[in-house]
Amino acid sequence: MDKGSPLGLVLGSVFIVVTILLDGELSSFINIPSIMIVFGGVIASMLIAFPIEKVISGLKGFPLIFQENTYDPNALIVQINDLAQAARREGLLVLEEKAREMEEPFMKKGIMLMVDGTDPELIRDILETDLSFMQERHGEKQAFWESIGDLGPAWGMIGTLVGLVNMLGALSDPSTLGPKMAVCLITTFYGAVLANFVTIPATNKMKQKTAAEVLVKQMMIEGLLSIASGENPALIEEKLKSFIDPSKRAASDSGE
Amino acid sequence: MDKGSPLGLVLGSVFIVVTILLDGELSSFINIPSIMIVFGGVIASMLIAFPIEKVISGLKGFPLIFQENTYDPNALIVQINDLAQAARREGLLVLEEKAREMEEPFMKKGIMLMVDGTDPELIRDILETDLSFMQERHGEKQAFWESIGDLGPAWGMIGTLVGLVNMLGALSDPSTLGPKMAVCLITTFYGAVLANFVTIPATNKMKQKTAAEVLVKQMMIEGLLSIASGENPALIEEKLKSFIDPSKRAASDSGE
Amino acid sequence: MDKGSPLGLVLGSVFIVVTILLDGELSSFINIPSIMIVFGGVIASMLIAFPIEKVISGLKGFPLIFQENTYDPNALIVQINDLAQAARREGLLVLEEKAREMEEPFMKKGIMLMVDGTDPELIRDILETDLSFMQERHGEKQAFWESIGDLGPAWGMIGTLVGLVNMLGALSDPSTLGPKMAVCLITTFYGAVLANFVTIPATNKMKQKTAAEVLVKQMMIEGLLSIASGENPALIEEKLKSFIDPSKRAASDSGE
Amino acid sequence: MDKGSPLGLVLGSVFIVVTILLDGELSSFINIPSIMIVFGGVIASMLIAFPIEKVISGLKGFPLIFQENTYDPNALIVQINDLAQAARREGLLVLEEKAREMEEPFMKKGIMLMVDGTDPELIRDILETDLSFMQERHGEKQAFWESIGDLGPAWGMIGTLVGLVNMLGALSDPSTLGPKMAVCLITTFYGAVLANFVTIPATNKMKQKTAAEVLVKQMMIEGLLSIASGENPALIEEKLKSFIDPSKRAASDSGE
């Protein structure tokens, strides 16, 4: 489902490279000291700003934006409907076998709790606590990438200032100013690209994914508890549909 | 009713073009690589920031700002009054026929629910859920255009930085600096125009339209439920009038 | 009472003009294309951002900042006291005649409702609804001028970019750069003056006036309802005084 | 207690002057037209933004940041303890005499109300209303200085733009550009110093002082009402201590 992130990264990179090549060379945009001051500086600031384990888990969280969103609310409604009908025909215990085949740990955990005869209110508490910790963990990763989005342009400016002071301090022949000035601006360019092409959009995509996952997990909680209290499968389906934007419902009932 | 959006777009474009022509040529403001880096870059960032379906539906939502606002609170009061009187004289069932002639799906749905004898509290729930999903959907479209308004100037700056690094890196003859510098600034110009002339005002207009639609739909809910509970048509009219700014009421009762 | 707004506009204009004349000519700051792109551009954006009726009523609302604030809380206390004593001696009906002589429609409406024997809770509802619509209308006008304050500098920058691209594109003789550059900067100047000298302060003054009017109207509601319930005039006066900053009370009882 | 404000103003001024003198002359930083456009412009905008009486009382409020903070929570605890013991031994009436010797009007007013036998709930209402008006008045003064902090740099930029347009418009000999450019930048310098050295820190100090005064006045209310209800002096002391940061308590009971 998420073809957008790699497509966007490829497209944006192509646009930048083509624009560069139309009037210059790619090599003049790759400058090792500039890479060091911007990316190294950002990492240094991040190590001061966050505990070291959060820096590592934050960086590891980046590929999340390429992961396909496996949380499909319409598929879930079908699945919950199946479970509800099975439970109705053969009793709650039949769900244990079905849970074993599932991969999604949240749903699995909920079913196992039901099968064990746990009190419905306690099931809700346990699952909602899990959900709120998931939201907090994701929120921390988003805050991490938002910080990078702030620090990137800042270190880009620090790099440009270092370059300008070096260049101007040694200025004797103004005719050489051009190429040196070009190098100074590369760090500002890196910072702007890092923030506006990578971290700000990536943080937004992470937020969108979290919102989608939270919605589906809330539907799971509602659906499982309805099954536990023996509600009619058709009614459960109707209830869960109200969580979805009408235009996205498998059997849409109202346009915009 | 909404002649403002096309008028504003035409006027602003004329002002920009005339200002350009007074002292230069339009052709020097049209630069393919600059268009590519700014608009392409913004789209690339949007693909990373939003799921691909939301990018498409977001872009499709732009013409909304040209759509005439069909939600007229005063016309609604007249319409509700007619329905209330008809229901009073001939019973609720007579409304079914009137609903068939209507085009507005929200009102139609509400009347059909009433005619079917649905419980008033359930009608309110169903219509308010519909309304809140509508608000959320519109809110997402506005967030989409607000993001473009942030990314436009950012990619304008990235384009200018690419241009400056290319230009300065190859600088040998300072006398050629002028025209090249002009090209560098075009991306900044595109970004500023995209944000301040197009997306920021358009997002605001979308918000105004949503607010107008929400108001009228709230009046519909209030009006239909009042009809369902058999209230006096004159009283219903009075109640609905309180939703409208006194100076905008068809029969104004208090100036400012 | 509001001599501040015209005084400020005159003083600020004098300071700007004198500063210009000390080292240049006024004529070099009046440039028709620059006026067109900044003020025209702002109006174009406003037409996209707001429904056309709101643009018109927003622009018409500017002279509000010159209007004298006629809402004097101390005078109101005296007036309410008079009404309370008259009502006590001769009954509520005597207020009808006094209301006829009043010009303030809010107070007048409140008294007429009282004389008609309307239920006090209903009077409060009607007057508070009126007050909240007034606040919303004023809030919309303030949002309108705040938008102009954001768009002014933005269009100033667009104008400067147009000028720079035109100038640099045609640059052959660097010695002519100065005067042309001066013209480019005029739009930035217009935008900065529009925002910081006119719209930001004007919006603030409008907010101050609204706050003063709301305070007095809240006192009117409290005072009239106290009269309606036949409270002691001295007690009503004490109650209303608590709405005013002690240092501003006609009979001050506690300094700061 | 507040030696910080004058010390900071002196230190900062010395640092600025010394930095200037190391490489230039103080006279080149004093420019009458620049003073006029920045400070005059700010005052003009403030006259538009605020009613004229608030401009005057706002400007008068500046010396507040030099006033010693006379609200010492530890001294208050001792004082309340004395009052509580006196009231216990000799009755509430003995407090009247003690109140006469006090200078703090808030505490005095509270005691006089107690001595007059006013209902405790009414005393609390009266004192809390007084306190909330005090907070509002202080909040208005802080908003006034915050506005100056925003307008200072804005008028600094307007001044620089006027200077640049004048300078560039008359540019014939580029070699004279330097000294004229220096003059242009002085207004930006004034605006930056006004905001970052004076108004932003001063507003913060005002907020700190208000917070300290509010805390002590809340302690006064709590303490006086406890005396009025005849509580044990030792218990009252314990209760009031909970208002103070443990490390600041006269008799510290827990370090950090």
Next chain:
Amino acid sequence: MDKGSPLGLVLGSVFIVVTILLDGELSSFINIPSIMIVFGGVIASMLIAFPIEKVISGLKGFPLIFQENTYDPNALIVQINDLAQAARREGLLVLEEKAREMEEPFMKKGIMLMVDGTDPELIRDILETDLSFMQERHGEKQAFWESIGDLGPAWGMIGTLVGLVNMLGALSDPSTLGPKMAVCLITTFYGAVLANFVTIPATNKMKQKTAAEVLVKQMMIEGLLSIASGENPALIEEKLKSFIDPSKRAASDSGE
């Protein structure tokens, strides 16, 4: 545990120094007047903005970011479990001895209150008051460093403006402009480094540490009160585990 802060400070400094040395000399980045105007100016503004004792305690609070975080929630669970089992076997009084060996004052205080037979609700009140004062004190230190992060770049700009006015005012030979301009930019460099490399990340680390400490202290309150009410040690352990991110629990029970 906190190796991140010193590592980040060292890494960032190395990156800055290496970038400087690649194309210039370190000595050209050390300029006494620039240090004076930026760091002296910031301290002067801080003295105006905060009471003098808060400036001192704020500066002293910086090394906090190097302190190892001693609040380990998993170790606490083990410790509480030990205490709960000891209390179960031998009664609450046995905890007094254990408390004597502890270093953490918060836990110690809580146990001593329990041993003294204080009412559980009062213990909770006392400990939560302590906790909220701790949060407020830490919040003040964070606000202090956030202010430095705002003032650093502002004084950097003031320093650059002083340098520019001095330099341009004395400009006669444009060929000497380069090195002087370099010196002007050093203050901007100092301000940017101070804010983005030091104070903004340091403030964030402080917030992270406070959050960790608050979490553990909340667990202490919950754990001690559970012991006081004689709950089952296994149940207490389960309860406390719910405070920790599942993936960080010593005995993890659910992955993400």
